[in-house]
Amino acid sequence: MTRRQAELLLLCGFLILAVLLYRSTAAYPPTVQNSTARYVRFLGLALGFFSLLELGLWFRKGAAVKAEKLAVAAVPGRFWGLFILLVVYSASLTRAGFYLASAVFLPLAMLLLGARKPLTIVLTTGGVLLFIYLVFARLLAVPLPAGTLF
Amino acid sequence: MRKIMLLLIVLALAFPGTALAAYPEKPITIIVPSKAGGSTDTTARLFIKAAKKYWPKAEFVIKNIGGSGGQKGFEEIARARPDGYTIGMIFTTQVVAHIVAKRARYTLDSFHIMGNAMQDPLIIAVPAKSPIKNLKDFVQAAKAKSLTAAVNGIGSDDFIAAKKFELLTGVKFNLMPTRGSTEQKAMILGGHIDASFMNLSQLQAQHKAGKARIIAILADKRSEILPDVKTAAEQGYPVSMTATRGFVAPAKVDKKILAKLDDLVQKVNHDADFAAACDKGVLFRLPMTGPEYRQYLEQLQAEVQKFYDQNPW
Amino acid sequence: MILQALHELLTPVSLLAIFIGTTSGIIVGGMPGLTATMAVALLIPVTFALQPLTGLLLMGGVYCGAMYGGSIPAILLRTPGTPAAVATALEGYPLTQQGRGGLALKVSVVASFAGGMFSAFILLLTAPLLATFALKFGPPEYFLLALLGLAGIVSMAEDESRLVKALISGLLGLVMAVVGTDPISGMLRYTMGITDLYDGIAFMPALIGMFSISQMLELTGEAGGIVTGEPQLDRLKREPLPPGIGKPIALGSIVGTIIGILPGEGATIAAFVSYNIARRRSKKPELFGKGNPEGIAAAEAGNNGCVGGSLVPTLTLGIPGNSVAAALLGGLLIHGLIPGPELFTRYGVTTYAFILSLFIANVIFLLLGLFMAPYFARISLTPTALLIPVVCLFSVLGSYAMNNSIVDIFIALICGLAAIVLQKTGFSLGALILGLILGPIAETGFAQALIMGHGSYAIFFNRPQAVILWLIILLLLVPPLVQIYQRRRRRSDTA
Structure with missing residues (x-):
C-alpha cells in the first residue's frame, strides 16, 4: 500500500x-x-x-506527489514478532501470573531482537524482575497481575 | 546463571501459594473501589492498622480499583477467588444503584456482608453569600424559581437525597451532576450554583471557616462536630440519607474463614484506638453487624428502585 | 512563626524525611504506572508511626520528586513516567536521538527546579489571596480553558494540509474521550459492555501506547541504540546549558502556577499550555518538535509550577488542586489538620514547615538531577536488543498498574499500533493527546455551563472571567492562522 x-x-x-x-x-x-x-x-x-x-x-x-510506499515496519519480522509477543505476554498475565510470564517474555523478546549472549539475557531478566519485586511488590505494595494456574 | 533463573522461577511459583489450614497465612487483599486517598481508602488503611492488633501475623494489601462509581471494584470483589484472601469494601448508595440500573454484574447475593464501619450523612449546603439561611427559605426559593443544585453523579447518594427531597417537598431542582465532591466544593465556595447535596465530611471544615453554609443535615440527630446545624427533620422536612462504607467478602468463601473475618470487623469496629483515629480524621463511625448491614442494604435497594422506576437514568 | 517552622525543619530527622521523600518521588515518577498519588496514599498509615510533620515532609518530597521524575524516561525513552511529561517527551526524545540526552536532562531539571521554587514562593506568600482566584472558575470557564488548550493544536501545525490533519487528530482525541459514562445523564455510551471502559479510555495506558510502545516497535528497525550516528560520550556528559531558556522557564513557571491553582487535573494541561505559548513566542519555532530545549524548559517549568499552585486551594479551602493533592489532603485530615484559616494560624508551624520543605525538596532534586544526568543519559546507549524488551515490560506493567486492569494493557497495545500508522500518514499525535486530555473537561464544562445557564449560551459570554479567556484564546489562534495564510499566499505567488 x-x-x-x-x-x-x-x-x-x-x-x-x-x-x-x-x-x-x-x-x-x-x-x-x-x-x-x-x-x-x-x-x-x-x-x-x-x-x-x-x-x-x-x-x-x-x-x-510521487507514490511513496507506506512502510509501517522497517524490519517487519522483528516488528510484528515483538508485537505478537506483547499480545501473548499480556494475555498470559492473568493465567501465568506476572513473574512467570515476564520470565518467559523478556528472554524471548531479547532473542528475537538479536541478543545472543546468554549471560546478559539472564542477568537483565533477573535484574529487572528483582527490581520490580523490590520496588513494586515490597516497597510500594502495588498489586501485580496474579495467575490462576497455581 | 541457570541457578538465578531457577531461583526466579521458584520465587514466581512460591507467590500464589494455596490456601491451607492456618488462615491467614498469606497477605489478604482488600479491594478498595475508589482512588487512593479518598475516605473509603482511608477507612481501609485505618482498618488494617487496627486489625494488626488482633491478627498480629496477618498481612494486608490494598488494591485500589477506582472509577465508574465503584462498579469495577465491586465486580472485582464479587468475582474474586473465594479463598478468603480477597475481601473488599463497598459504599452506598452506589453499590445498590448499579444493581438497580441493571448495569452491575453482581447482586447483593454475590457478597457475604461482613458489616458496616463508617457513615457520612448527607447535607444541603449553600454558598456563604446566599440569602438562604434554612430549609424553609430553601424550599420557598426553589418554588419561586428553579434552583441549580449540584450532586455527585447520577445514582450517587447525593442524587438519591436530592430526589427524596424533591419527592417530599414537591419542588424541582435544576440538577447539575459533577465529577466528584471537589467540583461541588469549588462550585459552592465560588458561588456558581445555588445549592449542593453532599456529604458532611466534605464540607464541614468550610462551614466552620464560614466559607460555605450548611443549612441542614439529613440525619436523625445533629452531628457532634457541627452542633449548630439543625437536622432536616427538626426543620419540618423528615428526609434522612447517609452514605455507608462497609466490608464484604465474596459469597462463596468457606464459612469458618467468614466467621473469623466477621469477628475481626466487629473487633476493629469497637476498638478504642480505631475510634480515636476516626474522630481525628473526621470519619463518622456507624458499626453494624453483617445481618444488620445486609438488611439496611436491601431496604436501600428497594428505595433506589422506586426512584429508578419513576425516572430511569 | 516561620522562624519556628524553620527550626522544626532543620533537624536531621526532617531533612532525612525530605531527602527520602524526594528520592522515592523521583523513582515513582520515573516509572510509568507508579504515581505520586499512590505513593502519598501509601504513606498515610506510615505517618501514624511518625510525627505528623515528618509524614507531611515525606509526602511533599514525593510530590515534588515525582513531578520531576516523570521527565527522565520521557526524555530518554519517549516513555512519559507521568502524563504531565508528555510535552517534555515531544522535545526531549529527539535530543536524545541526537546524542544530547544529557543536555535535555539538565534543562529539564533546571526548569523543574525553577518552576517548583517559583510556585512554592507563590504558595508561601500569597496563598489565601490566590485561593479566591481559583473560585472564580466555574463550568463555563473550564470549558473555555479546554478550548484554550485545544487552540494549541493550531500552533502545532505548519501549513494548511498539516493544519487540517492536526485538527482531525485533535477531533479523534476528543471522540476517544467521549467513550464511557455520559457525565450528565449517567448513560453508558460506546463501552461495548466492557466495565473497564465505563470511565472512558484510560488516559495513561493510551499515552504509554502512543508514545512508548509505538517507539519501541519502531526501534526494532534500529540495530544499535536510540542514538543515531556516533554517540559522543563527552558531549553527553558536559554540554553547557543553551542560552535563551530563561524566558520559557519564566513563562512556564507562571502559567504552571496559575493553572495549578485551578482545581482539576492541572499538571498535564499546564505543561501543554506553557509548551504551546513558548512555541508561539520562540524565535526559533521551526525547531520545535525536533528537539528544542526551550520546549522542555517551558513544559517542565509548567508541570512543576503546578505543585505549589495545586496546594494553594488544598491548604486554604480544602479543595484539592489535583489527585496527588487530594491524597495529601487525606493525609492532612487524618492528623486533624483541617484545611482553612486555622491551618495558617493554630497549626501554622506545621503548615509553614511543610511549605518551606518544598523548597528543600526542589534543591534536593536539582542537585540529584544535575549529578545523575550524565549517568542516566547513558541509558540511551543501551543496545536495543536489551532495551526494547525491558521498556516494553515496564510499559505493560505501567498500563496495568494504573487501574489494575488487563483491558488497559490492550488499550496501550492498540494505541501503539494506531499511533505508528497515524504518524506515518501525517497525522499529529500531539494534537490527538491534547484532545484526549481535554475532551472530558470540555464536555463536562460545556454541559454543566448549559445547566447552570438554564439552557442559555449567554453564560459563555456574560461573565468577565470568561471574556478574558476568550481574548487569550483569540490571541493564541489568530497569529498562527494569519501566518499559515500568508505562507500560502507567498507560495501561490511564486508558483
Missing part, C-alpha cells in the same frame, strides 16, 4: 466514524439532547467536515 492509499482509507474511515457518531446521539436520553448530545453531534460534524476537506486536498494534490 502506498502512503496516499493509506491516507485515503483512513480519511474514509474517519468520515464513516463521523456519520455513525452523529447518528448515535439520537439514542441519548431526552434530558441531555441539548447538552452532551449536542457536544457529541458537534464533534461528529466537525470530524466529518475536516475529513471531507482533507479528502478535497487529497484529490487536488492528485498524482503530483
Whole structure:
C-alpha cells in the first residue's frame, strides 16, 4: 500500500466514524439532547467536515506527489514478532501470573531482537524482575497481575 | 546463571501459594473501589492498622480499583477467588444503584456482608453569600424559581437525597451532576450554583471557616462536630440519607474463614484506638453487624428502585 | 512563626524525611504506572508511626520528586513516567536521538527546579489571596480553558494540509474521550459492555501506547541504540546549558502556577499550555518538535509550577488542586489538620514547615538531577536488543498498574499500533493527546455551563472571567492562522 492509499482509507474511515457518531446521539436520553448530545453531534460534524476537506486536498494534490510506499515496519519480522509477543505476554498475565510470564517474555523478546549472549539475557531478566519485586511488590505494595494456574 | 533463573522461577511459583489450614497465612487483599486517598481508602488503611492488633501475623494489601462509581471494584470483589484472601469494601448508595440500573454484574447475593464501619450523612449546603439561611427559605426559593443544585453523579447518594427531597417537598431542582465532591466544593465556595447535596465530611471544615453554609443535615440527630446545624427533620422536612462504607467478602468463601473475618470487623469496629483515629480524621463511625448491614442494604435497594422506576437514568 | 517552622525543619530527622521523600518521588515518577498519588496514599498509615510533620515532609518530597521524575524516561525513552511529561517527551526524545540526552536532562531539571521554587514562593506568600482566584472558575470557564488548550493544536501545525490533519487528530482525541459514562445523564455510551471502559479510555495506558510502545516497535528497525550516528560520550556528559531558556522557564513557571491553582487535573494541561505559548513566542519555532530545549524548559517549568499552585486551594479551602493533592489532603485530615484559616494560624508551624520543605525538596532534586544526568543519559546507549524488551515490560506493567486492569494493557497495545500508522500518514499525535486530555473537561464544562445557564449560551459570554479567556484564546489562534495564510499566499505567488 502506498502512503496516499493509506491516507485515503483512513480519511474514509474517519468520515464513516463521523456519520455513525452523529447518528448515535439520537439514542441519548431526552434530558441531555441539548447538552452532551449536542457536544457529541458537534464533534461528529466537525470530524466529518475536516475529513471531507482533507479528502478535497487529497484529490487536488492528485498524482503530483510521487507514490511513496507506506512502510509501517522497517524490519517487519522483528516488528510484528515483538508485537505478537506483547499480545501473548499480556494475555498470559492473568493465567501465568506476572513473574512467570515476564520470565518467559523478556528472554524471548531479547532473542528475537538479536541478543545472543546468554549471560546478559539472564542477568537483565533477573535484574529487572528483582527490581520490580523490590520496588513494586515490597516497597510500594502495588498489586501485580496474579495467575490462576497455581 | 541457570541457578538465578531457577531461583526466579521458584520465587514466581512460591507467590500464589494455596490456601491451607492456618488462615491467614498469606497477605489478604482488600479491594478498595475508589482512588487512593479518598475516605473509603482511608477507612481501609485505618482498618488494617487496627486489625494488626488482633491478627498480629496477618498481612494486608490494598488494591485500589477506582472509577465508574465503584462498579469495577465491586465486580472485582464479587468475582474474586473465594479463598478468603480477597475481601473488599463497598459504599452506598452506589453499590445498590448499579444493581438497580441493571448495569452491575453482581447482586447483593454475590457478597457475604461482613458489616458496616463508617457513615457520612448527607447535607444541603449553600454558598456563604446566599440569602438562604434554612430549609424553609430553601424550599420557598426553589418554588419561586428553579434552583441549580449540584450532586455527585447520577445514582450517587447525593442524587438519591436530592430526589427524596424533591419527592417530599414537591419542588424541582435544576440538577447539575459533577465529577466528584471537589467540583461541588469549588462550585459552592465560588458561588456558581445555588445549592449542593453532599456529604458532611466534605464540607464541614468550610462551614466552620464560614466559607460555605450548611443549612441542614439529613440525619436523625445533629452531628457532634457541627452542633449548630439543625437536622432536616427538626426543620419540618423528615428526609434522612447517609452514605455507608462497609466490608464484604465474596459469597462463596468457606464459612469458618467468614466467621473469623466477621469477628475481626466487629473487633476493629469497637476498638478504642480505631475510634480515636476516626474522630481525628473526621470519619463518622456507624458499626453494624453483617445481618444488620445486609438488611439496611436491601431496604436501600428497594428505595433506589422506586426512584429508578419513576425516572430511569 | 516561620522562624519556628524553620527550626522544626532543620533537624536531621526532617531533612532525612525530605531527602527520602524526594528520592522515592523521583523513582515513582520515573516509572510509568507508579504515581505520586499512590505513593502519598501509601504513606498515610506510615505517618501514624511518625510525627505528623515528618509524614507531611515525606509526602511533599514525593510530590515534588515525582513531578520531576516523570521527565527522565520521557526524555530518554519517549516513555512519559507521568502524563504531565508528555510535552517534555515531544522535545526531549529527539535530543536524545541526537546524542544530547544529557543536555535535555539538565534543562529539564533546571526548569523543574525553577518552576517548583517559583510556585512554592507563590504558595508561601500569597496563598489565601490566590485561593479566591481559583473560585472564580466555574463550568463555563473550564470549558473555555479546554478550548484554550485545544487552540494549541493550531500552533502545532505548519501549513494548511498539516493544519487540517492536526485538527482531525485533535477531533479523534476528543471522540476517544467521549467513550464511557455520559457525565450528565449517567448513560453508558460506546463501552461495548466492557466495565473497564465505563470511565472512558484510560488516559495513561493510551499515552504509554502512543508514545512508548509505538517507539519501541519502531526501534526494532534500529540495530544499535536510540542514538543515531556516533554517540559522543563527552558531549553527553558536559554540554553547557543553551542560552535563551530563561524566558520559557519564566513563562512556564507562571502559567504552571496559575493553572495549578485551578482545581482539576492541572499538571498535564499546564505543561501543554506553557509548551504551546513558548512555541508561539520562540524565535526559533521551526525547531520545535525536533528537539528544542526551550520546549522542555517551558513544559517542565509548567508541570512543576503546578505543585505549589495545586496546594494553594488544598491548604486554604480544602479543595484539592489535583489527585496527588487530594491524597495529601487525606493525609492532612487524618492528623486533624483541617484545611482553612486555622491551618495558617493554630497549626501554622506545621503548615509553614511543610511549605518551606518544598523548597528543600526542589534543591534536593536539582542537585540529584544535575549529578545523575550524565549517568542516566547513558541509558540511551543501551543496545536495543536489551532495551526494547525491558521498556516494553515496564510499559505493560505501567498500563496495568494504573487501574489494575488487563483491558488497559490492550488499550496501550492498540494505541501503539494506531499511533505508528497515524504518524506515518501525517497525522499529529500531539494534537490527538491534547484532545484526549481535554475532551472530558470540555464536555463536562460545556454541559454543566448549559445547566447552570438554564439552557442559555449567554453564560459563555456574560461573565468577565470568561471574556478574558476568550481574548487569550483569540490571541493564541489568530497569529498562527494569519501566518499559515500568508505562507500560502507567498507560495501561490511564486508558483
